[in-house]
Amino acid sequence: MAYAVEMLGITKYFPGVVANDSVDLKVKEGEIHALVGENGAGKSTLMNALYGLFQPDEGTIKINGEKVVMQSSNDAIQRGIGMVHQKFKLIPSFTIVENICLGSEPRKNKYFIDKKEEYKSVVEISDKYGLKIDPSSKIRDCAVGIGQRVEILKTLYRKANILILDEPTSVLTPQETDELFKVIRNLVNKGKTVIFITHKLREVMEISDTVTVLRKGKLTGFKPTSETNENEIARMMVGRDVLLRVDKKAIESEQKPILEIEDLVSTDNRGLVALNQISFEVKPGEILGIAGVQGNGQSELIETITGLRKIERGIIKIKSKKINRFSPKSIRETGISHIPEDRVERGLNLDATIEENLIVTSHDKKPFSSMGIFDFNKIEEYSEQLINEYDIRTSNSKNKAESLSGGNMQKIVVAREIEEDPDLLIAAQPTRGVDIGSIEFIHKKIIEARDQGKAVLLVSTELDEIMSLSDRIIVMCEGEIVKIIPGGIADEEELGLLMAGIVPDTLQSKMRREAK
């Protein structure tokens, strides 16, 4: 069978790194090809080269057997390559049709857009590939899954035959992911070729025909998916054996809760109710996981507990002490530390050095400063120690945080917050955009904190993470707690339904459903 894409010996230098080191990628026509690797392994570099965003320093690219040099993404689009980025590039106030046709609208004449033709062609494509949408609704009213469909339609409208999907499932619920997989299979049946970038091994096994693995810019694996397994792929990604499940001891005795929340109500940035009478508690030595599709009140919940958002009603207690009107600083001082979901905005100051980022929350305390003047030797000593202990890969503790990869940035945040020695550790999306090796490490650290008797509140949209770490799981939907379930017995399907706000009546009804 012919190759749709052949990238041979691709090498790309960036200042100080070899992002791709003579990498080969061979994608057969009509297959689903998974491209996997840790963050910084060079997946994006390779795909950006294929999409014409820059040219490789060495190597050749062949599309459908023809050698090409692509100067820009326009060249790539001309040659039938379409890319769906991880972050959607859609205009919220435009309708779906307008977004799809943007920039290449059919015209009546030089000056006017042919709206009817526009609508017709979008409906045609959406029917042909089974991508159901409501063409005239606006993007801002659509769910994330729909946004993704629109992005796919955009590439199809531009007559793409080779689709690159960059981590498409990272924003989806399990059900939406199933939907997406159906769409992808449909596309392939209709003769399209799909390159699927991911770091979720289960998805590789489920959807792909062939898998290419990259590690540190080098090709480490190229196999038909049927001839490999999750463990082997993980080993090719990381370069050593990886523990895919987390080992942990069972929870200890009943103790007084560290965090108590009663009837908590608060609003989101638009002033709409984001948390509707939430009540729960977290005990020492327990990891409480909060599952839910992003944007269902989890962010607001954490911001409210940490004092970054106003409480409308309800009570928050730490160690039986009410902290409703405390400032973020005093809340930290009562023994809460917080790994925020947005490490770039909240978790780090990218312009500051690694040292500064490590000590910021205790910069005004001894030994880092006294009488308002820093002791830079102590700071350096402490930072070197944490850099070692948390395996933050950098040449110098005085490098800027922005020079690090996502995983190493996150390790700075994790190191700082865990070293605060809190009673309650709040970890929000602690491993988002982090490579497998670092994920394993961060999980280990969170479990360690729990085993030391700290209470942990874990918020994550990754079900695997919630299920493997949590002692108890709260499922949130639209600002309310749908259900609280013990961690051990949760299964993915049930969680998925709960996340969508559907409560299976009893276990029996579920079994009946299965029997059918």
Place this chain on the structure above:
Amino acid sequence: MKEFINNINWRPFIIIFLSLLLSLLIGSIFMISSGYNPLNVYLMMFQGAFIGKINIMNSLKNATPLIFTSMAVLIAFRTGTFNIGVEGQLFMGAIAAAWAGFSLEGLPSIIHIPLSLLFAIIAGALYAMIPAILKFKFNVNEIITTIMLNSIAFLFTSYLVNYPLRESPMAPQTPKVFESARLPRLTDSSQVSVGIIIAVIFAVIFWFVFKKTTFGFRTRVVGEASSFAEFSGISPVRTAFYGMLISGAVAGLAGGVELLGVHYRFVELFPTGLGFNGILIAWLGKGTPLGALFAALFYSGIQSGAMTVDWITSIPRQLSDTLLVLMVFFIAAEGMFDWVWPLKKKFLNKKDQKAGVEKNA
């Protein structure tokens, strides 16, 4: 030593040098069109600025208020606030120092001078508190309010010297401050006072605060990453509020030192532009206290040089302002140099890559 030189980031220096060169080039167009040889004029300017005791003293006199005002701009800017109101706060400080200087009689200098300066500091800080409260309590844009408050300060001080504080019907000005309130002069032949020493000390203090103290660290964190600061337990509002107060206090001090050191009385035509030029000089100094110190000295040099040129030729003294504005313009547009010099940049990158690759291997 070689490593030390390699580690210096030359880019800012190259940019400042190129900006200076370009400004001088553009300035020479004006001179050629007026029929002068630019090289002669620039030589004249240089002599007028830095050669001879009188010229040097004159440059130092001009630099004194600018060092203060650029520090005032810097501290607010560091917290992410634009204090365009330095000018107005300086006026309030000057008039307060004048009042303390001519109405408190019989104090020894050792008390009278610090007390008058304290009045200036408080007046400046209080005047900066208005936009600070409006911004941090009611979220009113500080750029608009400080511009408005500048006009109010001009008109208010003008009213004071015309009516309540007017010395005589002859001219709109306050009485002279008592001898005991005047800052000692460094020489008999020029107006430069110990104010320049206070100014340099202040620049060094600012450098220390920015570099070594927790407060300096907080102002930077708040300015660079506000939500990160809030998350880490540093209150952006409180820090920026203090930043604005200090900014106003230093602006007021600038006015006080200028009045007690140079003019001895507040006249209706008190020099304007010290605050605005402070903004430009903060830029020219690349946002650091020591950078601003040198930029202020450099600019006041050009200023006195341009004065000399004005006396000898028919080129107006505004030449110095033109050159300053051009330089700041080029520095602000530094990206331009990358565009002018793409080959150089490419070459540098290649070298970095190779070095980096070898290190990795």
